[in-house]
Amino acid sequence: MTIHQMPADNTKPAYNYAYLDEQTKRMIRxxxxxxVAVPGYQVPFGSREMPLARGWGTGGIQITAAIIGPADTLKVIDQGADDTTNAVSIRRFFERTADARTCEATDDATIIQTRHRIPEAPLKPGQVIVYQVPTPEPLRRLEPRxxxxxxxHAWAEYGLMQVKLYEDIARYGEITKTYDYPVMVNGRYVMAPSPIPKFDNPKMHMSPALQLFGAGREKRIYALPPYTxxxxLDFEDHPFRIQSWTQPCGLCGAGDSYLDEVVIDDQGGRMFVCSDSHYCETRRAEGHRGTMLGDAAASGLVEETTP
Amino acid sequence: MPTETMIAPGFSDPVFQSQAAFRALLAALSEPGTLQQVAGEIAPPEGLATATATALLTLADYETPVWLPEALRNGPAGAWLRFHCAAALVDDPAEAAFAVIDGAADEPRLSAFNLGTDQFPDRSTTVIVQVAGLEGGPAITFSGPGIPGTRTITSQGLRARFIDELHENNAIYPLGVDVLLAHGEGLIGLPRSTQIEEVR
Known part of the structure; x- marks a missing residue:
């Protein structure tokens, strides 16, 4: 049995375009x-059962399903990569249910659904980025009710969050949150940016793209209009800083991208590679070479392209 | 059957026409002040602009009470909305999820609609204001989320105190109604987050 069940006469699929029924789409829309009218405020919505488990991106999928149309090109990334299981499955889901055109190039996409990263290539006006969010409530770990x-949120009572960040500084000398780092949106709502590394936080500020956030299990939708x-959050004497690395990407030599640390043997060997797979490939195709590209190509892990 | 009681058709292809219309609405409210166009694929009932009728077909259903001016409610527009959207038509503006008002009429004021509550600001009314034109009128300059710097609109046929009402609406942010100006096939979004910078 496949998702794409066909009735006996083989004329029409057994579900609506983009899987969701029209009433559900209206509710999500x-x-x-x-x-978008109240940036950063979490709007409750009636999250539906999807043909994959909650926690696997059902919030993002429902938003994408409610906005996608025949004119769209969809890119799906998981931790920056286009070729990991979650990304491939979701891309295939929309190819089947919405006959979607898909791509890996950030530039070509009109909708980018993402888990845990913002692409390195700058987003453009007219693009929509859809985040999969596990915990939409930034205050949940501080206040479970x-x-x-x-x-x-109603009274903008965010002292508890500032105290939590201060306690980090008092205890460890710095704010230890490295992902899902809380942000203040439009000077009003504290918002969870989903578990993107804090490296990506500055990309959200005044982004020309529309940013939509969907939490399927927690049944919340929130958004950032372009140029918001x-x-x-930080303190005057402890300003916000993003991560930095001591070495560039081992494959493409990029010094400005978010790097994953990869263990490569049992002797303590490791390398750093771009988490954004398309960015890394683009740079390699342009002739940028990292110090370990030769080794990786020789073991068949990547294709070495010559420009 | 007399022609005035006949109900005009809605979308011929509901899935794709509502998707395209929604993207125009999303662009209108996420980039306030930009002029968005819906496709002129439906024949709206008397009293509703194509953009108004398309927006309601796209968004309204049995979950969303709609407020219309009395003349529209009791006329073909009311029958059309009941038939196509199965939406309840309410008397009290504060009960409405969507409302259609005439930009030139004195009543009701924006503050008569549901402004949301501090814990649920999303429950406010979305007010579609039908105006005489979206271009060629007096200039109003806005700023806020969705606007790089400032953006100016020149809509026509808004009642004199509408500017004050928009000021009041923005002052109670994050509460307040979200406004869509509609004329013909055009739409301009003015969500509650949008501030007036200058009126000329």
């Missing part, structure tokens, strides 16, 4: 419009 966190102020 209404939530999206309120989300929804009734309380809702009041804290997004400030990472």
């Amino acid at each position: 209404r939530a999206l419009l309120k989300a 929804e009734a309380e966190t809702r009041k804290m 102020s997004v400030r990472s």
Whole structure:
């Protein structure tokens, strides 16, 4: 049995375009419009059962399903990579259910669905980036009761979050949060940027692209319209800083991208590679060579392209 | 059957026409002040602009009470909305999820609609304001989320105190209604987050 069940006469698929029924799409669309009108505020929505488990991107998938149309080109990334299981499955889901055109090039995409990264290539006006969000409530670890966190947002009572960040500094000398780093949106709502590394936080500020966030399990949708102020929380004497690395990407030599540390043997050997697979490939195709590209190509891990 | 009681057709291809219309609505409210166009593929009932009718077909259903001016509610537009959207038509503006008002009429004021609550600002009304034109009128300059710097609109046929109402609406942010100006096939979004910078 496949997802794409065909009735006996083989004329039409057994589900609507983009999987969701039209009433569900209307409900999600209404939530999206309120989300862009109040940037950073989490709009409750009736999250549906999807043909994959909650926690695997169902919030992002439902948003993509509600906005995608025949004119769109979809890119899906998981931790920056186009070729990991979650990304491949979701891409295939929309190829089957919405007959979607898909791509890996950030430039070519009109909708980018992402888990845990923002692409390195700058986003453009007219693009939509859809984040898969596991925990939409930035205050949840500090206050488990929804009734309380809702009041804290209503009254902009964010002292607890500042205290938490301060305690980090008092204990460790710096803010230890490295991903899902809380941000202040449009000077009003504290928002969880989903588990992107804090390296990506500055890319959200005044981005020309529309940013939509979907949390399927937690049933929340929120959004950042283009050109919206997004400030990472910090202190005057402990300003926000992004991660940095001591060496560039081993494959493409990039010194400006987010790097994953990869263990390569049992002797303690390791290398750093770009987490954004398309960015790394593009740079290699342009002739940039990292110090370990030769080794990786020789073992068949990557293709060595000559420009 | 007399022709005035006949209900005009809605979308001929609901899935794709509503998807395209929604993207125009999403662009309108996420980039306030930009002029967005919906496809002129439907014949709207008397009293509703094509953009208004398309927006309601795209967004309204049995979950969303709609407020219309009394003349429209009791006319073909009301029957058309009940038939196509199965939406309840309400008397009280504060109960509405969507509302259509005439930009030149004095009543009701924007503050008469549902402004949301501090814990649920998303429950506010989306007000579609039908105007005499979206270009060629007095200039109003806006700033806010979705606008790089400032953006200017020149819509026509808004009541004199509408500017004050928009000011008041923005002042209670994050509460407030979200406004869509509609004329013909054009739409301009003015969500509650948008501030007036200058009126000329």
